[in-house]
Amino acid sequence: MKTTILIAQSYGQADVLEYLTQELPPLAKGMARIEVKVSGINPIDARRMTGEFRHAPLPQAFGTEFAGVIAEIAEDSGKWSVGDEVLGSGASFTHATIIDVPVENLVAKPQNLAWEVAGSLAGASQTAMTILDEIGDVNSLLIQGASGGVGSIAVQLAKERGIEVVATASARNQDYLKSLGAIPVVYGQGLIDRLKEVHPKPFDASIDMSGTEDATQAALASVKPDGIIGTIAGKKVSSPRVQAMWVKRNVNNLKYVVDRVADGRFKWEIDDVYSFDRAAEAYENILKGHTRGKSVLIF
Numbered sequence: 001m002k003t004t005i006l007i008a009q010s011y012g013q014a015d016v017l018e019y020l021t022q023e024l025p026p027l028a029k030g031m032a033r034i035e036v037k038v039s040g041i042n043p044i045d046a047r048r049m050t051g052e053f054r055h056a057p058l059p060q061a062f063g064t065e066f067a068g069v070i071a072e073i074a075e076d077s078g079k080w081s082v083g084d085e086v087l088g089s090g091a092s093f094t095h096a097t098i099i100d101v102p103v104e105n106l107v108a109k110p111q112n113l114a115w116e117v118a119g120s121l122a123g124a125s126q127t128a129m130t131i132l133d134e135i136g137d138v139n140s141l142l143i144q145g146a147s148g149g150v151g152s153i154a155v156q157l158a159k160e161r162g163i164e165v166v167a168t169a170s171a172r173n174q175d176y177l178k179s180l181g182a183i184p185v186v187y188g189q190g191l192i193d194r195l196k197e198v199h200p201k202p203f204d205a206s207i208d209m210s211g212t213e214d215a216t217q218a219a220l221a222s223v224k225p226d227g228i229i230g231t232i233a234g235k236k237v238s239s240p241r242v243q244a245m246w247v248k249r250n251v252n253n254l255k256y257v258v259d260r261v262a263d264g265r266f267k268w269e270i271d272d273v274y275s276f277d278r279a280a281e282a283y284e285n286i287l288k289g290h291t292r293g294k295s296v297l298i299f
Protein backbone atom coordinates (compact mmCIF):
# COMPACT_ATOMS: atom_id res chain seq x y z
CA MET A 1 0.00 0.00 0.00
CA LYS A 2 1.25 3.50 -0.86
CA THR A 3 0.77 6.82 0.90
CA THR A 4 1.19 10.38 -0.34
CA ILE A 5 2.59 12.69 2.35
CA LEU A 6 2.83 16.48 2.45
CA ILE A 7 6.46 17.32 3.24
CA ALA A 8 8.98 20.17 3.18
CA GLN A 9 12.73 19.81 2.65
CA SER A 10 13.50 23.38 3.72
CA TYR A 11 11.89 26.07 5.87
CA GLY A 12 9.96 28.86 4.17
CA GLN A 13 6.60 30.01 2.87
CA ALA A 14 4.07 27.62 1.35
CA ASP A 15 6.11 27.07 -1.83
CA VAL A 16 8.39 24.73 0.16
CA LEU A 17 5.53 22.22 0.43
CA GLU A 18 5.66 19.17 -1.83
CA TYR A 19 4.11 15.72 -2.06
CA LEU A 20 6.04 12.49 -1.55
CA THR A 21 4.52 9.14 -2.51
CA GLN A 22 6.09 6.09 -0.91
CA GLU A 23 5.40 2.46 -0.05
CA LEU A 24 4.23 1.90 3.54
CA PRO A 25 6.22 -0.51 5.73
CA PRO A 26 4.42 -3.48 7.36
CA LEU A 27 2.02 -2.26 10.06
CA ALA A 28 3.67 -2.28 13.50
CA LYS A 29 2.19 -3.76 16.68
CA GLY A 30 -0.44 -1.62 18.41
CA MET A 31 -1.13 0.45 15.29
CA ALA A 32 -4.08 1.08 12.98
CA ARG A 33 -3.60 2.03 9.33
CA ILE A 34 -6.05 4.80 8.46
CA GLU A 35 -7.33 5.97 5.11
CA VAL A 36 -7.59 9.68 5.94
CA LYS A 37 -10.81 11.46 4.93
CA VAL A 38 -10.20 14.84 6.56
CA SER A 39 -7.41 16.44 8.55
CA GLY A 40 -7.59 19.78 10.36
CA ILE A 41 -4.90 22.38 9.72
CA ASN A 42 -3.53 24.00 12.86
CA PRO A 43 -1.31 27.09 13.16
CA ILE A 44 1.49 24.82 14.42
CA ASP A 45 1.66 23.15 10.97
CA ALA A 46 2.23 26.43 9.15
CA ARG A 47 4.54 27.77 11.87
CA ARG A 48 6.71 24.65 11.60
CA MET A 49 6.76 25.11 7.82
CA THR A 50 8.26 28.61 8.16
CA GLY A 51 10.96 27.38 10.53
CA GLU A 52 9.64 29.28 13.56
CA PHE A 53 10.41 26.11 15.49
CA ARG A 54 13.83 25.25 14.09
CA HIS A 55 14.12 22.15 16.21
CA ALA A 56 11.80 20.41 13.71
CA PRO A 57 14.26 18.29 11.70
CA LEU A 58 14.15 18.39 7.89
CA PRO A 59 12.59 17.00 5.82
CA GLN A 60 9.43 17.43 7.89
CA ALA A 61 5.85 16.23 7.52
CA PHE A 62 2.79 17.95 9.00
CA GLY A 63 -0.59 17.54 10.63
CA THR A 64 -1.63 16.48 14.10
CA GLU A 65 -5.24 15.28 13.73
CA PHE A 66 -7.41 13.23 11.42
CA ALA A 67 -10.69 11.46 10.76
CA GLY A 68 -10.79 8.42 8.51
CA VAL A 69 -11.50 4.73 8.04
CA ILE A 70 -9.41 1.85 9.38
CA ALA A 71 -7.85 0.13 6.35
CA GLU A 72 -5.68 -2.33 8.27
CA ILE A 73 -5.32 -3.19 11.91
CA ALA A 74 -2.59 -4.91 13.95
CA GLU A 75 -3.52 -8.19 15.65
CA ASP A 76 -3.43 -6.71 19.15
CA SER A 77 -5.93 -4.02 18.23
CA GLY A 78 -8.58 -4.60 20.90
CA LYS A 79 -12.07 -3.46 19.94
CA TRP A 80 -11.21 -1.96 16.51
CA SER A 81 -11.87 -3.53 13.09
CA VAL A 82 -11.19 -2.76 9.44
CA GLY A 83 -13.89 -0.38 8.16
CA ASP A 84 -14.44 1.42 11.49
CA GLU A 85 -14.81 5.20 11.19
CA VAL A 86 -12.47 6.91 13.63
CA LEU A 87 -10.87 10.22 14.56
CA GLY A 88 -8.06 11.37 16.78
CA SER A 89 -4.51 12.67 17.07
CA GLY A 90 -1.86 11.30 14.74
CA ALA A 91 1.47 9.75 15.61
CA SER A 92 3.97 11.97 13.78
CA PHE A 93 1.93 13.49 10.90
CA THR A 94 -1.60 13.38 9.46
CA HIS A 95 -1.47 15.42 6.26
CA ALA A 96 -1.16 12.28 4.16
CA THR A 97 -3.53 9.94 2.37
CA ILE A 98 -2.75 6.91 4.58
CA ILE A 99 -1.30 7.12 8.10
CA ASP A 100 -0.39 4.70 10.88
CA VAL A 101 -1.77 5.66 14.30
CA PRO A 102 -1.48 4.00 17.74
CA VAL A 103 -4.83 2.37 18.55
CA GLU A 104 -4.92 4.13 21.92
CA ASN A 105 -5.32 7.44 20.03
CA LEU A 106 -8.55 6.34 18.33
CA VAL A 107 -12.02 7.65 19.12
CA ALA A 108 -15.07 6.25 17.29
CA LYS A 109 -16.53 8.83 14.91
CA PRO A 110 -20.18 9.45 15.81
CA GLN A 111 -22.21 8.65 12.69
CA ASN A 112 -23.92 12.04 12.62
CA LEU A 113 -20.64 13.98 12.79
CA ALA A 114 -19.59 15.37 9.38
CA TRP A 115 -16.11 14.24 8.28
CA GLU A 116 -14.90 17.87 8.23
CA VAL A 117 -15.92 18.29 11.86
CA ALA A 118 -14.58 14.91 12.98
CA GLY A 119 -11.16 15.54 11.43
CA SER A 120 -10.66 18.94 13.00
CA LEU A 121 -11.50 18.52 16.68
CA ALA A 122 -8.54 16.71 18.23
CA GLY A 123 -5.98 19.50 18.61
CA ALA A 124 -8.32 22.28 19.68
CA SER A 125 -10.34 20.08 22.03
CA GLN A 126 -7.41 18.60 23.91
CA THR A 127 -5.73 22.01 24.18
CA ALA A 128 -8.88 23.72 25.44
CA MET A 129 -9.45 20.95 28.01
CA THR A 130 -5.83 21.32 29.20
CA ILE A 131 -6.29 25.08 29.63
CA LEU A 132 -9.51 24.78 31.63
CA ASP A 133 -8.04 22.06 33.84
CA GLU A 134 -4.87 24.05 34.53
CA ILE A 135 -6.79 27.24 35.29
CA GLY A 136 -9.00 25.31 37.70
CA ASP A 137 -11.81 26.69 39.77
CA VAL A 138 -12.53 30.31 38.77
CA ASN A 139 -15.63 32.48 38.45
CA SER A 140 -14.47 34.78 35.64
CA LEU A 141 -12.11 34.23 32.72
CA LEU A 142 -10.72 36.47 29.97
CA ILE A 143 -10.02 34.56 26.73
CA GLN A 144 -8.04 36.55 24.14
CA GLY A 145 -8.15 35.39 20.50
CA ALA A 146 -11.21 33.30 21.21
CA SER A 147 -12.81 32.82 17.78
CA GLY A 148 -10.19 30.36 16.47
CA GLY A 149 -10.01 26.64 17.05
CA VAL A 150 -8.82 26.50 20.65
CA GLY A 151 -10.75 29.57 21.78
CA SER A 152 -14.07 28.36 20.37
CA ILE A 153 -13.92 25.19 22.45
CA ALA A 154 -12.39 26.92 25.51
CA VAL A 155 -15.26 29.44 25.67
CA GLN A 156 -17.87 26.68 25.61
CA LEU A 157 -16.06 24.50 28.16
CA ALA A 158 -15.77 27.49 30.48
CA LYS A 159 -19.45 28.38 30.11
CA GLU A 160 -20.39 24.76 30.79
CA ARG A 161 -18.44 25.04 34.09
CA GLY A 162 -20.47 28.12 35.03
CA ILE A 163 -17.60 30.57 34.43
CA GLU A 164 -18.32 34.10 33.24
CA VAL A 165 -16.33 34.53 30.00
CA VAL A 166 -15.23 37.73 28.30
CA ALA A 167 -13.62 36.94 24.95
CA THR A 168 -11.78 38.96 22.32
CA ALA A 169 -11.67 38.71 18.54
CA SER A 170 -11.90 41.11 15.59
CA ALA A 171 -15.11 42.98 14.79
CA ARG A 172 -16.27 40.34 12.27
CA ASN A 173 -16.33 37.67 15.00
CA GLN A 174 -18.22 39.50 17.75
CA ASP A 175 -21.59 37.87 16.99
CA TYR A 176 -19.87 34.50 16.74
CA LEU A 177 -18.31 34.92 20.22
CA LYS A 178 -21.72 35.89 21.59
CA SER A 179 -23.25 32.77 20.05
CA LEU A 180 -20.67 30.68 21.97
CA GLY A 181 -21.82 32.28 25.23
CA ALA A 182 -19.07 34.87 25.77
CA ILE A 183 -19.29 38.62 26.33
CA PRO A 184 -17.47 39.77 23.16
CA VAL A 185 -14.87 42.54 23.00
CA VAL A 186 -12.90 43.75 19.96
CA TYR A 187 -9.10 43.56 20.34
CA GLY A 188 -6.85 46.47 19.30
CA GLN A 189 -6.31 50.01 20.55
CA GLY A 190 -8.36 50.82 23.68
CA LEU A 191 -8.77 47.14 24.61
CA ILE A 192 -8.06 47.63 28.33
CA ASP A 193 -10.79 50.30 28.63
CA ARG A 194 -13.29 48.17 26.70
CA LEU A 195 -12.57 45.21 29.00
CA LYS A 196 -13.14 47.44 32.07
CA GLU A 197 -16.46 48.60 30.61
CA VAL A 198 -17.89 45.09 30.25
CA HIS A 199 -16.14 43.67 33.36
CA PRO A 200 -15.24 46.34 35.94
CA LYS A 201 -13.97 43.82 38.52
CA PRO A 202 -10.58 42.07 37.94
CA PHE A 203 -10.78 38.67 36.21
CA ASP A 204 -9.88 35.56 38.19
CA ALA A 205 -7.72 34.34 35.27
CA SER A 206 -6.95 34.84 31.60
CA ILE A 207 -5.65 32.84 28.65
CA ASP A 208 -4.26 34.24 25.41
CA MET A 209 -4.20 32.53 22.02
CA SER A 210 -2.72 35.46 20.05
CA GLY A 211 0.74 35.95 21.56
CA THR A 212 0.64 39.72 21.09
CA GLU A 213 2.13 42.30 23.46
CA ASP A 214 -1.30 44.01 23.53
CA ALA A 215 -2.82 40.80 24.87
CA THR A 216 -0.12 40.52 27.56
CA GLN A 217 -0.69 44.13 28.67
CA ALA A 218 -4.47 43.67 28.68
CA ALA A 219 -4.14 40.57 30.86
CA LEU A 220 -1.74 42.27 33.29
CA ALA A 221 -4.16 45.19 33.63
CA SER A 222 -7.31 43.09 33.99
CA VAL A 223 -6.49 39.99 36.06
CA LYS A 224 -6.41 40.03 39.87
CA PRO A 225 -2.88 40.04 41.39
CA ASP A 226 -2.82 36.31 42.25
CA GLY A 227 -4.79 35.19 39.17
CA ILE A 228 -3.33 32.89 36.50
CA ILE A 229 -2.31 34.64 33.26
CA GLY A 230 -1.77 31.93 30.68
CA THR A 231 -0.71 31.82 27.05
CA ILE A 232 -0.71 28.98 24.57
CA ALA A 233 0.77 31.01 21.69
CA GLY A 234 4.31 29.73 22.23
CA LYS A 235 5.78 33.21 21.66
CA LYS A 236 8.20 35.27 23.79
CA VAL A 237 6.38 37.20 26.51
CA SER A 238 7.43 40.42 28.23
CA SER A 239 6.31 39.50 31.76
CA PRO A 240 7.29 36.62 34.05
CA ARG A 241 3.68 36.57 35.26
CA VAL A 242 2.61 35.04 31.95
CA GLN A 243 2.61 31.28 32.19
CA ALA A 244 3.06 29.12 29.07
CA MET A 245 0.63 26.24 28.73
CA TRP A 246 1.07 23.23 26.45
CA VAL A 247 -1.50 20.72 25.28
CA LYS A 248 -1.64 17.47 27.21
CA ARG A 249 -3.03 14.83 24.88
CA ASN A 250 -5.78 12.81 26.51
CA VAL A 251 -8.17 10.69 24.48
CA ASN A 252 -10.90 10.98 27.16
CA ASN A 253 -10.72 14.77 26.91
CA LEU A 254 -11.12 14.51 23.15
CA LYS A 255 -14.10 12.18 23.52
CA TYR A 256 -15.67 14.59 26.01
CA VAL A 257 -15.71 17.38 23.40
CA VAL A 258 -16.63 15.08 20.49
CA ASP A 259 -19.75 13.95 22.40
CA ARG A 260 -20.81 17.55 22.95
CA VAL A 261 -20.29 18.59 19.33
CA ALA A 262 -22.07 15.46 18.09
CA ASP A 263 -25.20 16.06 20.18
CA GLY A 264 -25.30 19.80 19.48
CA ARG A 265 -24.39 21.07 22.94
CA PHE A 266 -21.22 22.65 21.50
CA LYS A 267 -20.93 24.65 18.26
CA TRP A 268 -18.02 24.04 15.89
CA GLU A 269 -17.36 26.08 12.74
CA ILE A 270 -15.52 24.92 9.66
CA ASP A 271 -14.01 27.99 8.03
CA ASP A 272 -12.51 26.64 4.77
CA VAL A 273 -12.29 23.21 3.16
CA TYR A 274 -9.29 22.58 0.88
CA SER A 275 -8.64 19.53 -1.26
CA PHE A 276 -5.26 17.92 -0.41
CA ASP A 277 -3.69 19.27 -3.62
CA ARG A 278 -4.45 22.83 -2.38
CA ALA A 279 -2.45 22.42 0.86
CA ALA A 280 -0.10 25.32 0.00
CA GLU A 281 -3.04 27.75 -0.30
CA ALA A 282 -4.48 26.41 2.96
CA TYR A 283 -1.19 26.85 4.85
CA GLU A 284 -0.81 30.43 3.52
CA ASN A 285 -4.23 31.29 4.91
CA ILE A 286 -3.63 29.62 8.28
CA LEU A 287 -0.47 31.73 8.72
CA LYS A 288 -2.63 34.89 8.63
CA GLY A 289 -4.07 33.86 12.03
CA HIS A 290 -7.74 34.70 11.44
CA THR A 291 -9.40 31.29 11.05
CA ARG A 292 -12.87 31.04 12.60
CA GLY A 293 -13.14 27.57 14.15
CA LYS A 294 -10.95 25.37 11.96
CA SER A 295 -9.98 24.90 8.29
CA VAL A 296 -9.42 21.41 6.93
CA LEU A 297 -7.80 19.37 4.20
CA ILE A 298 -10.11 16.87 2.52
CA PHE A 299 -8.73 13.74 0.86
Ligand SMILES: NC(=O)c1ccc[n+]([C@@H]2O[C@H](COP(=O)([O-])OP(=O)(O)OC[C@H]3O[C@@H](n4cnc5c(N)ncnc54)[C@H](OP(=O)(O)O)[C@@H]3O)[C@@H](O)[C@H]2O)c1
Binds near residue numbers: 149212215
Ligand atom coordinates in the same frame (compact mmCIF):
# COMPACT_ATOMS: atom_id res chain seq x y z
N1 LIG B 1 0.61 25.55 23.48
C1 LIG B 1 -0.03 24.58 22.85
O1 LIG B 1 0.01 23.41 23.23
C2 LIG B 1 -0.87 24.94 21.66
C3 LIG B 1 -1.88 24.09 21.20
C4 LIG B 1 -2.68 24.53 20.14
C5 LIG B 1 -2.43 25.76 19.55
N2 LIG B 1 -1.40 26.53 19.99
C6 LIG B 1 -1.13 27.86 19.43
O2 LIG B 1 -2.17 28.70 19.94
C7 LIG B 1 -2.51 29.71 18.99
C8 LIG B 1 -4.01 29.66 18.75
O3 LIG B 1 -4.38 28.45 18.09
P1 LIG B 1 -5.76 28.38 17.31
O4 LIG B 1 -5.79 27.08 16.62
O5 LIG B 1 -6.88 28.74 18.21
O6 LIG B 1 -5.52 29.58 16.25
P2 LIG B 1 -6.51 30.24 15.21
O7 LIG B 1 -7.61 29.29 14.94
O8 LIG B 1 -5.68 30.76 14.12
O9 LIG B 1 -7.15 31.48 16.04
C9 LIG B 1 -6.45 32.64 16.26
C10 LIG B 1 -7.31 33.60 17.07
O10 LIG B 1 -6.54 34.77 17.36
C11 LIG B 1 -7.29 35.93 17.06
N3 LIG B 1 -6.37 37.01 16.73
C12 LIG B 1 -5.72 37.24 15.56
N4 LIG B 1 -4.96 38.36 15.68
C13 LIG B 1 -5.14 38.82 16.95
C14 LIG B 1 -4.66 39.93 17.68
N5 LIG B 1 -3.81 40.82 17.13
N6 LIG B 1 -5.06 40.09 18.98
C15 LIG B 1 -5.91 39.22 19.55
N7 LIG B 1 -6.43 38.14 18.92
C16 LIG B 1 -6.03 37.96 17.62
C17 LIG B 1 -8.20 35.52 15.94
O11 LIG B 1 -9.35 36.38 15.89
P3 LIG B 1 -9.78 37.13 14.51
O12 LIG B 1 -9.85 36.07 13.45
O13 LIG B 1 -11.13 37.70 14.83
O14 LIG B 1 -8.72 38.14 14.21
C18 LIG B 1 -8.58 34.10 16.38
O15 LIG B 1 -9.61 34.19 17.34
C19 LIG B 1 -1.64 29.41 17.77
O16 LIG B 1 -0.50 30.23 17.83
C20 LIG B 1 -1.24 27.96 17.92
O17 LIG B 1 -0.01 27.67 17.27
C21 LIG B 1 -0.62 26.14 21.03
